[in-house]
Structures are given as structure tokens and as C-alpha cells.
Amino acid sequence: MSGSVPFIRRLAVIGVGLIGGSLARALRTAGAVGEIIGIDRDEANLRQAAELGVVDRAAATVAEGVAGADMVFLSVPVRAMAGVVREIAPHLAAGCIVTDGGSVKAEVVAACDPLMPAGTCFVGGHPIAGTEHSGVGASFATLYQGKRCILTPAATTDRDALATVARMWEAAGSEVVLMDPEKHDRVVAAISHLPHMVAYALVNAVEGYDRFEESILRYSAGGFRDFTRIASSDPAMWRDIALMNREGVLEMMDHFAAYFGQLRSLVAAGDAEGLERFFRDSKESRDAIL
Amino acid sequence: MSGSVPFIRRLAVIGVGLIGGSLARALRTAGAVGEIIGIDRDEANLRQAAELGVVDRAAATVAEGVAGADMVFLSVPVRAMAGVVREIAPHLAAGCIVTDGGSVKAEVVAACDPLMPAGTCFVGGHPIAGTEHSGVGASFATLYQGKRCILTPAATTDRDALATVARMWEAAGSEVVLMDPEKHDRVVAAISHLPHMVAYALVNAVEGYDRFEESILRYSAGGFRDFTRIASSDPAMWRDIALMNREGVLEMMDHFAAYFGQLRSLVAAGDAEGLERFFRDSKESRDAIL
Numbered sequence: 001m002s003g004s005v006p007f008i009r010r011l012a013v014i015g016v017g018l019i020g021g022s023l024a025r026a027l028r029t030a031g032a033v034g035e036i037i038g039i040d041r042d043e044a045n046l047r048q049a050a051e052l053g054v055v056d057r058a059a060a061t062v063a064e065g066v067a068g069a070d071m072v073f074l075s076v077p078v079r080a081m082a083g084v085v086r087e088i089a090p091h092l093a094a095g096c097i098v099t100d101g102g103s104v105k106a107e108v109v110a111a112c113d114p115l116m117p118a119g120t121c122f123v124g125g126h127p128i129a130g131t132e133h134s135g136v137g138a139s140f141a142t143l144y145q146g147k148r149c150i151l152t153p154a155a156t157t158d159r160d161a162l163a164t165v166a167r168m169w170e171a172a173g174s175e176v177v178l179m180d181p182e183k184h185d186r187v188v189a190a191i192s193h194l195p196h197m198v199a200y201a202l203v204n205a206v207e208g209y210d211r212f213e214e215s216i217l218r219y220s221a222g223g224f225r226d227f228t229r230i231a232s233s234d235p236a237m238w239r240d241i242a243l244m245n246r247e248g249v250l251e252m253m254d255h256f257a258a259y260f261g262q263l264r265s266l267v268a269a270g271d272a273e274g275l276e277r278f279f280r281d282s283k284e285s286r287d288a289i290l
Numbered sequence: 291m292s293g294s295v296p297f298i299r300r301l302a303v304i305g306v307g308l309i310g311g312s313l314a315r316a317l318r319t320a321g322a323v324g325e326i327i328g329i330d331r332d333e334a335n336l337r338q339a340a341e342l343g344v345v346d347r348a349a350a351t352v353a354e355g356v357a358g359a360d361m362v363f364l365s366v367p368v369r370a371m372a373g374v375v376r377e378i379a380p381h382l383a384a385g386c387i388v389t390d391g392g393s394v395k396a397e398v399v400a401a402c403d404p405l406m407p408a409g410t411c412f413v414g415g416h417p418i419a420g421t422e423h424s425g426v427g428a429s430f431a432t433l434y435q436g437k438r439c440i441l442t443p444a445a446t447t448d449r450d451a452l453a454t455v456a457r458m459w460e461a462a463g464s465e466v467v468l469m470d471p472e473k474h475d476r477v478v479a480a481i482s483h484l485p486h487m488v489a490y491a492l493v494n495a496v497e498g499y500d501r502f503e504e505s506i507l508r509y510s511a512g513g514f515r516d517f518t519r520i521a522s523s524d525p526a527m528w529r530d531i532a533l534m535n536r537e538g539v540l541e542m543m544d545h546f547a548a549y550f551g552q553l554r555s556l557v558a559a560g561d562a563e564g565l566e567r568f569f570r571d572s573k574e575s576r577d578a579i580l
Contacts, residue, residue, distance in 0.1 A: 191510045195514055281494055286518050
């Protein structure tokens with residue numbers, strides 16, 4: 001792969017953490033990119049990104065960082081996305097594509113799209129990949145291998161720009177799926193945002209259980225730790241996701257609460273048959289996605 | 291370890307699956323046991339246990355299997371435990387210790403203890419270890435290494451028998467913790483039973499979400515799969531646990547629902563500070579158990 005022609009001449013990555021850093025590594029490994037410029041308000045993280053060779057050069061300012069780039073990748077908290085686009089807009093070269101990796105799309109696309117200067121294009125995106133770790137030190141080139149990346153074009157999105165962003169994610173090893181931003185937000189509310197809400201609430205509930213003098217979390221074993229892994233995710237990032245996809249998250253929380261309440265009724269009633277059916281349905285659905 | 295003296299002369303394992311099979315393997319590796327007899331109503335599984343050398347011999351009947359054993363380990367569904375004890379009681383040798391690996395203790399201990407003949411002893415136990423797989427083919431000698439095993443002696447439990455069971459689990463690599471059966475049931479309701487109820491309900495909720503024509507489970511990635519791993523656990527086993535630890539499970543389900551409802555209110559109110567605090571508290575608790 002490293003012998004292929006770099007179809008991205010200069011990539012600017014704003015936010016060189018797990019997501020941005022892993023994309024940079026993947027595109028470099030694939031030979032898809034000429035030069036990578038890093039931009040990050042966390043100076044220590046940016047220095048590390050340069051030292052690790054994840055970026056070729058750390059930019060001192062956002063203006064300098066995006067100058068001459070044909071592709072800009074935004075990997076900042078979803079609530080910060082529009083502010084960053086507003087800041088970089090005057091400095092973008094003609095033909096530049098700006099795309100993002102945020103977990104919420106409807107509000108982000110609606111806010112960023114109108115901010116783009118003529119002759120440039122915004123393409124909303126969301127790689128369905130990640131770990132509970134943060135920062136460039138946690139990034140790795142294969143994070144996106146075999147994963148899906150959802151791109152959420154608006155009606156106005158330039159088709160060539162969309163094709164280039166799709167090619168970028170394919171070069172990183174992902175399968176690209178197109179979806180409208182509203183559907184994206186409902187889908188990820190179900191498969192990602194809801195599980196995070198559940199995991200965060202579960203850990204707090206168990207920690208807050210005060211029937212005994214000792215914390216019972218000390219008795220937790222591998223199953224509990226695996227189950228609650230995602231509760232170790234970045235709180236500020238998840239605060240923003242909950243705020244930006246509020247409607248989708250609330251819908252899924254209520255949807256889950258109804259199923260949880262149904263299970264509670266089966267337990268309370270001691271309904272052996274109903275319990276076994278509930279558990280068996282779940283096992284079958286879960287086994288089917290392995 | 292394999293040079294140590296076998297302090298269990300003959301071990302009968304009733305239910306040679308993941309739990310019973312792994313204990314047999316661990317004790318043999320540790321040189322803690324002379325002979326291992328397997329008993330299982332699933333004939334194919336029992337044959338496999340003998341073929342794999344997990345047991346030295348498969349018993350044709352329960353009576354024959356426990357005859358002459360100084361230790362009997364019960365690894366059958368918790369609702370079947372008392373019935374098995376009733377069945378084996380007339381065939382136990384004097385001094386025999388019967389212990390179990392069930393996930394519920396108060397009802398099991400209360401039911402089994404009175405069934406034991408004079409000169410024999412029941413010791414309730416529960417190794418906090420497992421995987422989502424079942425059967426002797428899934429068993430392995432290191433399952434209990436570094437894990438906790440909770441023993442739940444009753445007031446009448448013979449101290450020497452308790453010490454022998456503790457020594458057995460230590461030989462298998464576990465740290466033994468003593469706890470009264472009622473506390474045990476609340477602790478595991480929190481760290482194990484509740485997460486299973488949540489995972490089962492979550493998978494059913496996502497599968498049952500019908501806003502779109504396609505099943506959105508197909509978009510799930512590693513995080514969702516890890517999070518819902520325990521929803522692939524044996525439905526009949528979890529039906530029995532929910533029935534046998536009903537009070538503890540209901541208490542924890544309600545306790546969780548209160549925290550989940552609190553989080554829902556924060557999302558609905560768009561309370562950025564409250565959300566971040568909720569997530570941060572959870573992350574801190576979870577990171578502390580790593």
C-alpha cells in the first residue's frame with residue numbers, strides 16, 4: 001500500500017488524539033497522504049504527536065495549520081466543531097474539503113455547512129470505532145480496519161468531495177456507509193450513546209449502593225469490568241454528545257427503560273417462562289452480530 | 291504444584307461444564323486431587339469430559355458417582371441444587387463434604403443444609419469467575435486464577451469442612467472470601483445479576499427499535515459487542531438466578547433505575563455541568579477497580 005499515490009496532498013488534523021491520530025497513522029501507512037500538519041490546543045499532546053511522527057509538523061496557529069491543506073479533519077468535541085470551522089474558514093485554500101469525526105451529525109452538519117466559504121466543502125463523517133482511551137499516545141494505525149465509517153452528506157454536499165472523503169476512509173481500512181444526518185443520530189443513539197448512558201448509570205448505581213459498610217465494587221470481576229469499560233470514556237466528550245444528540249438519546253433511554261421495566265415485571269412475577277424467553281431472544285440477537 | 295500431596299482423595303463433580311470442568315482441571319494441575327469422577331445428565335458432555343481427561347471416569351449413576359467421594363462439587367443450575375442434594379444424600383460416605391458453585395446462596399444454603407446426613411457437611415460457595423460460554427469444551431485450568439471465591443458458611447457449618455473447601459479454591463488459584471449468604475446475594479445482585487439484566491434488556495431494546503426498516507444492530511461495533519457479551523449467557527441459568535435471587539435482583543434493578551432516571555433528567559434538562567459530574571464520578575469509580 002505504501003507505494004500508492006497520495007491522493008491527499010496536505011492533510012491538516014485538528015485535534016490529534018485517539019481518532020485524529022489514528023486516522024493520520026492509517027493514511028500514512030496506506031500512502032494516501034503527502035504531508036500531515038497537526039493542530040491541537042493541548043500543546044503537550046501536539047508535541048507528542050510530532051515526536052511520534054504521527055504528524056510531520058505541529059502548527060503554531062490554526063491559520064498556519066490549515067493554509068494550503070486540501071483536506072482538513074476535525075476531531076474536536078462535537079460542541080466545539082462549529083466554532084473551529086468559523087475560525088478556520090477565512091484561511092482555507094480553494095477546493096479544500098473539511099470533514100469531521102464527531103459522534104453527532106445533524107446539529108454539526110447544520111451548523112458547519114453554512115460557515116464554509118465558496119469553493120470549499122464540508123462533509124460530515126463518523127467512524128464507528130474507538131477505545132476508552134484518549135490522546136495521541138492511544139492512537140494506532142489499525143483502529144479503523146474493518147470498521148464502518150458513516151458519512152452524512154447534505155443535499156448541497158459536493159459529490160466529488162464526498163467521494164474523496166469516502167476514499168480516505170477506505171484507505172484507512174473502513175467500509176463507508178452513507179446515511180442522512182438524522183438517521184445517523186438515531187442509529188448511534190441506539191448502538192453507542194445508550195450503552196454509554198447505561199454503563200455510566202450502572203457504575204454510579206453500584207458505587208452508590210450503601211447497604212454494606214464496604215464498597216462492593218471491590219468484588220467485581222472480569223465480567224463487570226468488561227461491561228463497564230465504556231464508563232471510563234472521557235466525561236467532557238460524553239457530556240457534549242448527550243447535549244448535542246439530546247432528542248435521540250432521550251428517545252433511546254425511554255425505549256430501553258420500557259424493556260428494562262418489562263424485565264422487572266417478569267422478575268417480580270417470578271415468570272419462569274417469560275424470563276427464559278426474554279433472555280433467549282436477547283441471546284439470539286446478540287449471537288447474530290458476532 | 292503438581293508434586294504436592296492430594297488433600298482430596300476422590301472428587302465427584304456433578305455437572306462437568308465450564309465451572310465444574312475448570313475446577314477439575316485446576317485441581318488436577320495443582321496436584322490437589324487423587325481421582326475425579328464426573329456426573330452429568332448431558333451424556334455427550336460427560337463423554338467429552340472423559341475423553342478430554344477432565345474426569346478420570348464418567349459415572350453411570352449419581353449413586354455410583356458419589357460413592358466413596360470425600361468431596362462432591364455441585365455445578366448444576368441453582369434451582370436444581372436441592373433436588374440433587376436430596377438424590378445424593380443416601381449415598382454419601384461418612385465425612386463427605388458437599389459444596390457448590392451456584393450464583394445464589396441464601397436459598398441454596400437454606401434448602402441444602404437440612405438435607406445433609408449426619409457426619410457430612412454442606413458448604414455454600416460461589417467462584418466469581420466465568421465466561422459467556424458453556425460446557426466442558428469451554429473449561430480451562432486457569433479460569434479461577436487470581437479470582438475471588440466467596441464461601442458462605444451457615445452457623446452450623448463444620449469449621450474443618452469449611453477450611454478444606456477454602457483450601458480447594460486456593461489450590462485452584464482463587465482468593466477465598468467468607469460472607470454470610472444474604473450479603474453474598476446482595477453483592478452479586480449488584481456486580482453480576484444487575485449487569486446481566488441490563489445487558490439482556492439493552493440488546494432486546496436495540497433489536498426492538500423499529501424506527502427504520504433495517505435492524506440497526508448491524509451497525510454495532512466492538513464497543514457494543516463487548517458491552518453486550520454477557521447477554522450471550524445461558525438463558526436457562528439466568529432465568530433460575532433471577533427467580534432464586536428475586537429480592538436482591540429487584541432491589542438492584544430499582545436502585546439502577548433511579549440512577550438511570552437521574553441521568554435522564556440531566557439529559558432532558560441539558561444540564562452540562564450535572565452531566566459531566568455524573569460521567570466523571572462514574573469514570574473515577576470504574577478506573578479505580580482496574
